[in-house]
Amino acid sequence: MKSFRRTLTLEIPERRGFRNLTPDVEQALADSGIREGLCLVNAMHITASVFINDDEPGLLADYERWLETLAPFDPSPERYHHNRTGEDNGDAHLKREILGREVVVAVTEGRLDFGPWEQIFYGEFDGRRPKRVLIKILGE
Helix, strand or coil, rough: EEEEEEEECCCCCCCHHHHHHHHHHHHHHHHHCCCCEEEEEEEECCCCEEEEEECCHHHHHHHHHHHHHHCCCCCCCCCCCHHHHCCCHHHHHHHCCCCCCEEEEEEEEEEEEECEECCCCCCCCECCCCCCEEEEEECC
């Protein structure tokens, strides 16, 4: 079995945003030479997420509104106890829990084995600084 590892460094200029990682992951898969196996993609920071969904601008806007309803940005220590540590990103930690840390995609015949419309996304909830994403591919 072969193993391939690549990290991406991303910097979202706003506090929150989304980026389609599918082309980066497909390039890593091509570079790996692995034809059958599994591909893990995970955010290496506790205020960011990796998830799979459709690359449709309206859906990404809906995510933004939905997440803001569930865990609204509020830098005050009254809403989020985490902000009592001097941080202002309590909401970002909760948003990450909602969308998740990582995805695993099957690799079949050298391609990501997606369903219709599936794409891999990075979600940033406390941006404006470099953060890493791990791509780990295992297989033959």
